[in-house]
Amino acid sequence: MVKANGKAGNGPVPAEPILSVRNLRAYYQMQYFGIDREVRAVDDITLQVNRNEIYGVAGESSCGKTSLIKTIAAANRPPLNVIGGSVKYSFLDRDIFRMSEEELSRVRWKHLSYIMQGSMNVLNPVRRIRKSFIDFAFRHINKPEREFFDIVARHLERLRLSPSVLKAYPHELSGGMRQRVTIALATICRPEFIIADEPTTALDVVVQKDVLAMIREVQQEMGSSILFVTHDMTVHANMADRLGIMYAGRLVEEAPTREIFANPLHPYTAHLIQSLPRIGDLSPKKALPGAPPNLSDPPAGCRFHPRCPLAMDICRRENPALTALRPGHRVACFAASSEVRPVSEIRETVPPKVAEARS
Amino acid sequence: MRSYGIYVLTRFAQFLLVVFIGISLTFFITHLSPIDPVEQMIAGMTAMGQSDPEAVSLMRTALQELYGTGGPLIEQYFTYWGRILSADFGPSLSSFPTPVSVLIGRALPWTIGLLATCTVISWVFGNLLGGLAGYFRENRMLKLAGVIIMGFHPVPYYIIAFVLLIIFGLMWPILPTSGGAAANLPRGWNAEYLISVLRHSILPAASIILVGLGGWFMGMRALVSNVITEDYVTYAELGGVKRSRILPFYVIRNALVPQVTGLAMSLGAIFNGAIIVEFVFSYPGLGRLLISAVYAGDYGLVLGVTTISIVAVSAAVFLIDILYPVFDPRVKLA
Numbered sequence: 001m002v003k004a005n006g007k008a009g010n011g012p013v014p015a016e017p018i019l020s021v022r023n024l025r026a027y028y029q030m031q032y033f034g035i036d037r038e039v040r041a042v043d044d045i046t047l048q049v050n051r052n053e054i055y056g057v058a059g060e061s062s063c064g065k066t067s068l069i070k071t072i073a074a075a076n077r078p079p080l081n082v083i084g085g086s087v088k089y090s091f092l093d094r095d096i097f098r099m100s101e102e103e104l105s106r107v108r109w110k111h112l113s114y115i116m117q118g119s120m121n122v123l124n125p126v127r128r129i130r131k132s133f134i135d136f137a138f139r140h141i142n143k144p145e146r147e148f149f150d151i152v153a154r155h156l157e158r159l160r161l162s163p164s165v166l167k168a169y170p171h172e173l174s175g176g177m178r179q180r181v182t183i184a185l186a187t188i189c190r191p192e193f194i195i196a197d198e199p200t201t202a203l204d205v206v207v208q209k210d211v212l213a214m215i216r217e218v219q220q221e222m223g224s225s226i227l228f229v230t231h232d233m234t235v236h237a238n239m240a241d242r243l244g245i246m247y248a249g250r251l252v253e254e255a256p257t258r259e260i261f262a263n264p265l266h267p268y269t270a271h272l273i274q275s276l277p278r279i280g281d282l283s284p285k286k287a288l289p290g291a292p293p294n295l296s297d298p299p300a301g302c303r304f305h306p307r308c309p310l311a312m313d314i315c316r317r318e319n320p321a322l323t324a325l326r327p328g329h330r331v332a333c334f335a336a337s338s339e340v341r342p343v344s345e346i347r348e349t350v351p352p353k354v355a356e357a358r359s
Numbered sequence: 360m361r362s363y364g365i366y367v368l369t370r371f372a373q374f375l376l377v378v379f380i381g382i383s384l385t386f387f388i389t390h391l392s393p394i395d396p397v398e399q400m401i402a403g404m405t406a407m408g409q410s411d412p413e414a415v416s417l418m419r420t421a422l423q424e425l426y427g428t429g430g431p432l433i434e435q436y437f438t439y440w441g442r443i444l445s446a447d448f449g450p451s452l453s454s455f456p457t458p459v460s461v462l463i464g465r466a467l468p469w470t471i472g473l474l475a476t477c478t479v480i481s482w483v484f485g486n487l488l489g490g491l492a493g494y495f496r497e498n499r500m501l502k503l504a505g506v507i508i509m510g511f512h513p514v515p516y517y518i519i520a521f522v523l524l525i526i527f528g529l530m531w532p533i534l535p536t537s538g539g540a541a542a543n544l545p546r547g548w549n550a551e552y553l554i555s556v557l558r559h560s561i562l563p564a565a566s567i568i569l570v571g572l573g574g575w576f577m578g579m580r581a582l583v584s585n586v587i588t589e590d591y592v593t594y595a596e597l598g599g600v601k602r603s604r605i606l607p608f609y610v611i612r613n614a615l616v617p618q619v620t621g622l623a624m625s626l627g628a629i630f631n632g633a634i635i636v637e638f639v640f641s642y643p644g645l646g647r648l649l650i651s652a653v654y655a656g657d658y659g660l661v662l663g664v665t666t667i668s669i670v671a672v673s674a675a676v677f678l679i680d681i682l683y684p685v686f687d688p689r690v691k692l693a
């Protein structure tokens with residue numbers, strides 16, 4: 001089992017940001033029969049990812065996770081439009097939205113790569129794997145073709161793939177192999193920043209474990225940062241150094257992984273963590289009443305208030321800002337900010353053995 | 360490779376089976392119908408007044424011999440197959456005694472020349488423009504091209520043929536309007552004759568291409584707009600793969616697979632001839648031959664044209680089946 005990164009929560013790490021997102025807003029803007037419809041999938045999100053860090057984004061389906069990272073990668077296509085805010089990478093001299101398609105294509109894969117959702121099906125079905133490697137990586141690795149494929153073969157071996165997969169078409173490989181091929185493809189240029197969108201969701205837990213370990217291994221060897229998105233909290237527990245929780249298009253809480261599992265401050269996060277199965281815990285899990293809000297017409301104030309057991313009057317009127325209640329722990333909740341629990345209480349809480357719970 | 364050999368063999372067996380069934384069906388449909396070409400011919404001749412019973416009976420035997428219609432049905436069936444395998448469909452009724460195979464052989468190059476070229480041209484341009492229009496959806500020139508092409512598409516091609524005929528044959532007579540080549544020129548592979556063939560083919564070709572383009576264009580545009588939403592295209596875009604690489608190898612290449620099947624089917628279908636266009640422009644192809652054969656009740660000729668068409672369509676399907684793994688590697692598994 002991949003062990004949770006020990007760095008998390010162990011005092012202040014010199015934070016050198018590789019990605020900083022400021023007040024990012026991206027809406028789906030559509031028109032049906034002349035009526036404008038706006039879905040606020042990414043609403044005022046501010047976050048920062050540091051060098052050599054795995055930042056996890058969690059949240060239930062349709063909370064805007066994929067829209068967020070698509071926007072961060074400047075891969076949003078209409079109708080998903082950026083309304084405001086900025087996305088800056090340390091390897092770019094300006095905001096990513098100010099860059100031309102041409103300039104971006106020089107950066108993509110060399111500095112910024114992407115493991116897509118459902119990445120078992122992202123390979124061109126009529127193109128051999130070696131051609132895909134040429135398409136994606138050849139222009140970044142300035143080597144003659146033979147040397148290039150030597151590098152590729154060595155890299156594939158690191159991911160326990162035989163170089164013979166290069167001759168194959170995607171459909172001739174198993175799902176897990178294709179997954180590893182896309183990871184190899186995403187890491188071959190040793191990019192500083194990798195965005196991983198549900199990279200293991202379609203895999204069974206055994207393969208998932210291997211794939212996660214490989215991602216972790218490659219990341220540590222290259223010192224890259226990963227923005228890791230999944231709805232699976234157990235995967236986050238194993239992978240992420242820091243974790244951001246999204247609800248209805250907003251970031252509601254952010255803290256080092258250990259801290260968030262031990263001491264969730266937002267009621268939504270608390271429910272999310274409570275719903276995880278644990279060994280020896282036979283009590284039935286309670287579902288949160290209600291459903292996530294419709295993002296084209298979100299509730300006023302805090303978007304979680306209709307389902308929140310702690311909702312107060314102010315929650316219905318005003319939108320809580322994401323504020324740091326403890327060092328490195330930000331939360332957007334009026335109830336949490338009004339009664340921050342003492343540090344001692346946090347220390348006493350035993351962190352859930354999520355790793356065990358998974359098996 | 361061995362599995363591919365088996366694949367080809369099974370497909371070839373299928374091809375033979377389809378041809379066998381098709382030709383047998385044409386045989387039984389024509390031979391079970393109450394129209395007997397021999398009796399018809401005799402009736403035509405005896406109506407002139409001559410009716411010596413012995414001569415008639417001799418003539419009947421001779422004609423039955425010629426057409427292979429003597430004896431019981433099953434015996435006729437075997438004779439029929441023997442004749443088909445030796446490409447002998449007997450003499451034509453309407454241009455007696457020229458054999459059917461000679462008539463078809465004369466018409467075939469015209470039809471193939473005209474229709475194969477037209478089909479390939481409209482396929483290439485339709486797919487090219489459709490592919491570009493589907494990929495660069497915001498481009499104004501391509502939008503305009505789309506509107507024009509789609510405007511032509513629903514017009515029946517004989518209307519376009521007539522309009523072209525009126526414009527270029529009557530109002531502004533710069534192009535020949537009938538025949539396959541100038542009648543006074545000797546046939547041969549010389550520049551003068553070939554240019555004449557080309558000039559004669561412009562109007563029929565234009566009317567076929569203008570209409571045919573729309574189908575390919577529409578199909579390709581729809582396919583491409585589908586393919587560009589596929590994960591592998593998004594992924595390639597995210598990977599910063601150049602558009603000049605994404606368009607041909609990721610988009611067009613994937614969208615083309617069904618279009619190739621379509622091309623094979625339409626190439627097979629050209630052996631029916633383009634009946635109306637050939638008729639309007641008096642083009643000496645199979646379509647016109649077929650029409651006149653039907654009018655004249657020329658039994659052998661109709662059978663000959665049908666047989667060729669059956670073989671051609673099934674051969675096209677067979678060819679595309681065995682070439683399919685080249686276009687879509689996933690088919691190998693089938």
